[in-house]
Amino acid sequence: MTPSATYRLQLRPDFPFSLAEKSVPYLAALGVSHLHLSPVLEAVPGSTHGYDVVDHASVRAELGGEEGLRQLARRAREHGLGIVLDIVPNHMAMSPRHNRVLREVLRQGESSPYARWFDIDWAAGDGKILLPVLPGPVGGELGAMRVEDGELHHGEQRFPLAPGTEGLPLPRLLDAQHYRLAWWRLARTELNYRRFFTISDLIGVRVEDPDVFAESHAKILELVRDGVVDGLRIDHPDGLADPERYLRRLGEATGGCWTVVEKILTGDERLPATWPVAGTTGYDALRRVDGLFTDPVGAEQLERRFREVVAPAEDRGGHWEPTVRRAAYRVLLHELAAETAYLVRTARRVCAADPALRDHAPWALETAIRELLVRMELYRPYVTPGGPRTEAATAAVSEEAARQAKAVFAVPEEATAVDVVRELALGGLGDGPDQVAFCARFAQTASALRAKSVEDTAFYRFMPLSSANEVGGEPARPAVSPREFHAFCERIARDWPATGTVLTTHDTKRSAEVRAGVAVLSQCPRWWDDLLAQVSGVVSPDPLVAWQAWQTALGFTPSGDSSDVDTALAAAPDGERMEGALLKSVREAGLRTTWTEGDARFEQAVKDFVAAGPAGAARRTVAHFTRALDPYVRAASLGAALVHLTMPGVPDLYQGTEREYYALVDPDNRARFRPGAPDEKTVVTTAALLLRRERPGVFGESGTYAPVDATGPAAGHCLAFSRTGEVITAVTRLPLRLAEAGGWADTALPLPPGRWRDVLAAPPRVYEASSVPLTTLFQDRPIALLASEN
Template sequence: MTQRPRSTYRLQIRAGFTLDDAAAVTEYLADLGVSWAYLSPLLAAVPGSDHGYDVVDHSRVDDARGGPEGLERFAAAARAAGLGILVDIVPNHVGVAIPRANLWWWDMLRLGAASRHAVAFDVDKRVAEGRVRLPILGSTPTEALAAGEIVIDTTPADDAPDGTLSYFDHVLPLAPGTGALADDLPALLDAQHYELRFWEDQNTDLDYRRFFAVSELAGIRVELPDVFDESHREIARWITDGLADGLRVDHPDGLAHPGDYLEHLADVTGAAYTLVEKILEPGEELPSWWRTDGTTGYDALVEIDRVLIDQNGVDELDALDAHLRAETGLPAAQSWHDLILTTKRKIADELLQSEIRRLVRALPFGIVGAEDALTEIVASFPVYRAYLPAGREHLQHAIDDAARRRPDLAESIAELAPLLFDTTLEVAERFPQVTGAVMAKGVEDTAFYRFTRLGTLTEVGGDPSIGSISVDAFHDAQRSRLASWPHSMTTLSTHDTKRSEDVRARLSVLAEVPERWSETLTELRAVASTGHGPLDALLWQAAVGAWPISTERLTAYGLKAAREAAEATGWQHPDAAFEKGVTAIAEAANGPAREIVERFVAEIVTPGRINSLSAKLLQLAAPGVPDVYQGTELWDHSLVDPDNRRPVDFAERAALLRLLDEDAAQGILPPIDDSGLAKMLITSRTLRLRRDHADLFDRYRAAGVAGEASDHAIAMDRGGVIAVATRLPVGLARRGGWGDTVLMHRDLPSVDVLTGRKIDGGPVRLTDLLDTYPVALLVEDR
């Protein structure tokens, strides 16, 4: 029988926190109440990689992360602590930033089609005579040669018998027999199995599949049995040898056939617990036929965030955004739907034009205007991708929408339509891989940084046009998860979230005090501004949401945000003059604007913490498998990566947990203060209860709340446990508190496991139940 976790705890394994370091915290995780440890990718990655998603060798655990012996020691420590093990794997792509580090890539570059590894890479043989285009030059090849930037070394090496070619830090192998051409460099370059190209050609003329727009991550063809077997042999061994119990699959939407891949994975792992990193748009469901236990939890994150947001305030923040745009001379804001059409079209026209052009080359016959028409259809695609024959309605929607918006392309679109539905054609197989990449880059990495009125809304998996959901809608979503995907992960923070859960919880308060935020933002912009009102709003939200934050961290976030938005600056062509305004805001936050920032943070910090504690309890007690991202059992005010991958002080956390337990034994409860102990209390008590008494969490019903302030409570009955959380705390305070509001409780005594307080049977006044914390976790005394 497949083992499944009751909760997980994500650990980022890297050179600075190896598998042996992780082994040292297993007892702490067990004490916290965690069921399984959840590890970031472990296979050998590009040297110096801090995340591990750029695998270079599928046959071994990364030495920098502890190596195979480190994994053995970690597994032993985890088992001794009673923990299961979940490991993140990366089937879609490999790292090629340092070619020599990747045997498969290096061998293909040296031998071309004669390499046994060439088949693993998705290279378009229809261009460049089958040569792999490498966009690494800062100029044209002719200019690089003339400048003496390309250096040939014919000294034989074990992996390069004919020598190497170097371009600054880039080192490439010479093809067999070509070292003799060292006196004729143009001829030597022409004789290689790769073609050196200007770096911007990656946007338009790349000939190999990659991860999104990252040319240093080359896609591999795991749909081929030999490639799957070679890239998964070590992974399968982890399961069969008891070194891991389950797998988290990174970016399955990049694969040609995700469903088939999951079937094959289940076969070689004995149907081990498996999760997929899948973004679901509103109303979209995870394919029911996939052999998976669920998603990595962004759908749950969005539900929890939205139920804690005031829709009326979101409307006022929309008005503030319109004012900022008008004030700074920007065009009126587009609707969310129109905005993402714009940004997706921009991505398809620019960063991912190479992928669109490959679709054109894959057409069985020429179609006038095919590139423009395909780009419109891709931009109109409403979800990440279809899995034909399932998802035909999404493809039809995109075709119809593109034809409606571009009647000048209607004839071309009509010719393309049957080809995109025909799964026997290459273009139909590749099209879904492209729509997913364009969605990710156009929405998460562009539009999210342009739609700035409330940062909480622009989180992975979220649709910012939905500002809030009702308590009833929240309950419906939880019932659906329990019925359909009871072992799906739920999350609040990950290594990929744009903001940590506590930053979002604090920023959600802005929707309860939009007028105060407007006044404060005006003050802040008077101190420092980029001249772009909506971007100013984003950056100053980052400052107050993550406060206290260093100038260095805020600068790094600000530059990333501005470049991702790609309105006034960008990654490929940064505008140094504009970016001075970004830096000025970061410097002002800890300088002349500090008093304004601290005054406003003081106003919102308490309701922000109430939101944080409510969100944490809802996540931990609701259906699914809750994950705790490393360090977030205390307050964590991190921004987008790499900020959210900073080191975690586990020794401090272990000491605080011991203190917490010692105090609790004496009836001493932690206050809601800067220490974060209140959050650790809620995290540990709920995790322990789920681990030790899973039978108490076997159902889901909305628990009844009645009274004048009932809209401010969310209560769920999990079978033997009732969780109660507060929502919209500013509004609750304005109305004078809970008043006569009661939790409709069975006529059985209970214990609040957070406070140890005994609760009599029958209705419970929330003003009494929630007088210590804004949340409660009741276990009936049967």
């Protein structure tokens, strides 16, 4: 069954299945059809997210175990709700103490029947897997190691021992293992297993192996067959060797249950039409919805101002594409150095086996790999050696990228290494083991590079309007016109009617309310200049930090008079939450400090600045701005919520977002779920969800979408559309610009014949004319939801 709407709950030890069960009546009354649960399989003890799976065969005990999950499902069924489950096929926790499969590989080495579970380059490690887990060089950690109960202990860590080695002296014992304990800093260059992005604590899983797929999915498939689980969210499919083959195998095993993939689509990239899924998890929709409420003219002015204020510092440039390119080089040369080395080794073996390719030097192959990867504008190509080469795959590793990569070489003959690497990446040099391995790993590395260089680096360096810096976003082009939005929705309704849509998730850097509070600046860039002038007395350690911090404060500070602000400032932990988000930002940006090479003095300066200004006394100044902007932020917040809930696709509500929800980047946005008091947004959310439930044919896979164009001088400030001729959504766009232009005047919205009831109005309001003036339609709220009563 395709959901009508889902509600994401973040399960954690302090919010287990039993507490989720208590929320069921509330969520059923809200109007959703399914609970969307974060990962439920056994994870590292204490994990607050569950993506660090350690055992695929069991449901997490800390959450209440399998019986707790089944009881939650039974309770949900009693209230008409189903279960959608987030699953993690790409990786497991690199935790020898808790990961049973990994322990067997460490104990037996390459001969272990579980060795096929992981992408381990045994040859590169001289038959050992590198474990970069020690806090310092191994020589200084020997004194902290001991053998006890048949295991090697180091602090809280436990490592299995190869059979027959328990009684060896420590140095010989270490040499006799199938793993090499090492200083954590060696991971960057020496790692010989595939991991999740650059996180060495998460080891990649080879679900392309049929036996590994069967063993790692047995429990999930059992829950689906038993009716406990109705749908699946697939985490990070781009990390898999062959996403389409995996999804086909999964679809066959589940009988085709509703499945969406966390696939990030860049620009106008389309989800592969051959993937047997309902669609994406919705970041492509998020970008379009947010873009509707961003003014392109003001966004350009903010970008110019950003370059004036921020870019001159340390020659940071200030333009999007160069920022991404510099970030990509940095990530490849540092965080992904081990992954690049694997590709070079594999390419060398391919070339060594072909007399025509043997003269491609290792440095030339490495340069070609690097220069092609940094020029990829999509996350990865989708191609397998021997399979068809699609136009999309060719575009991912484009001829233009190859031409630019060749220009780096001084000698044209050496530049032909680019052609070799491109053909390998596109599966064009045969289907031998090394060719297959290179093709898959190139795509997996490209995905990791794109995520780390764009989402986790460039997004923290280039932020004229930080509301646009979300997964799948385009910071250099944050605005989306109504025409573009309508075209997107018409395509979704036609091609992917059951795809997921979102506004806020456990991965968004700013919740929808925070983004709305920032995006309003695009309508009033001069106000932003005024704010910067008023807070200029608060000295910042860096202009980029200041720019981001004040925008964060603007989106994160509720409106109100001075007494309201005093109350807000006294209510911890808002200031602490902002400080945490800013510290994460400067570390991710990697300009002055990083996670691994921290600058303690700079980070302390950031903390002092936040405490003194954006989260401190100056927040009162910010609050006066938010009070003045509140009507326009309210319009954007409510408008985005209504569009999200009524556009094509299956809306997913993140926990708590049925009301105003202020959250920053994780872990701030992954706090324990606590239902709060309803507000105006709750009224809108409940009305839209109940309408979806009452009229499934209108919003479901057979429903249609059509733009409804307002008429009159301010028509561009109204976005409206019809769902299957029975429901009309109308929202206000860019209301501050609208007010400056004189308001709606005689702008009106045409209506089809019949009676139309505004389900958001109280008392109910009915329209029967051929059109309704927007001053009338929006007299109570800047949005309207009209249902046909014919």
